[in-house]
Amino acid sequence: MARELVLATRNRGKIEEMQRLFDSFSLSLHVRSSSEFDLPDVEETGSTFEENAALKATTISRATGLPAIADDSGLGVDALDGAPGIFSARWAGVHGDDKASIARLLDQVSDVPDVKRTAYFVCVIALALPNGALELVRGELRGVLRREVAGSNGFGYDPIFQPDGFAVTLAEMSPSQKDEISHRGRALREIA
Numbered sequence: 001m002a003r004e005l006v007l008a009t010r011n012r013g014k015i016e017e018m019q020r021l022f023d024s025f026s027l028s029l030h031v032r033s034s035s036e037f038d039l040p041d042v043e044e045t046g047s048t049f050e051e052n053a054a055l056k057a058t059t060i061s062r063a064t065g066l067p068a069i070a071d072d073s074g075l076g077v078d079a080l081d082g083a084p085g086i087f088s089a090r091w092a093g094v095h096g097d098d099k100a101s102i103a104r105l106l107d108q109v110s111d112v113p114d115v116k117r118t119a120y121f122v123c124v125i126a127l128a129l130p131n132g133a134l135e136l137v138r139g140e141l142r143g144v145l146r147r148e149v150a151g152s153n154g155f156g157y158d159p160i161f162q163p164d165g166f167a168v169t170l171a172e173m174s175p176s177q178k179d180e181i182s183h184r185g186r187a188l189r190e191i192a
Contacts (some may be wrong), residue, residue: 008060008070013155027054057128076148139186
């Protein structure tokens, strides 16, 4: 019988990516989304990826009585001193408007020379158990920002992020290629 695990997110892209990764680990898990429960969204009041991931996972685990995994992830741009960081999903002012967030970011770095367009994805995964135990892991992926959108796979900033050592963006990779190198894949492999 599969053990149940709640993903503390309503983000379809994250849910699909995490389920795909868990399936690849051959773990016997029945993964559920927090949207299956009558719960309000957990407000991200932390000032770090770690604080936000822990807050979401512990809140959802307590509310459901099940183990919960939450991630807080985002893009850091060196030329912007790590911004958008924890505000990545709402960089354009509206949570989840990927196109607007990409447009704002590209505008902010339009004068940055190609050699200084370095960036990194961060994913912190928190695993909270109903008994109060908490585990945190961090995955990162370094790369550069492209000047134009390329590719239609993935979500968020994937269409403008080219990982180091590759000639394509994350959005141009197949899901399995992305899972192998991504910040979320690295963190989930460690927590698994």
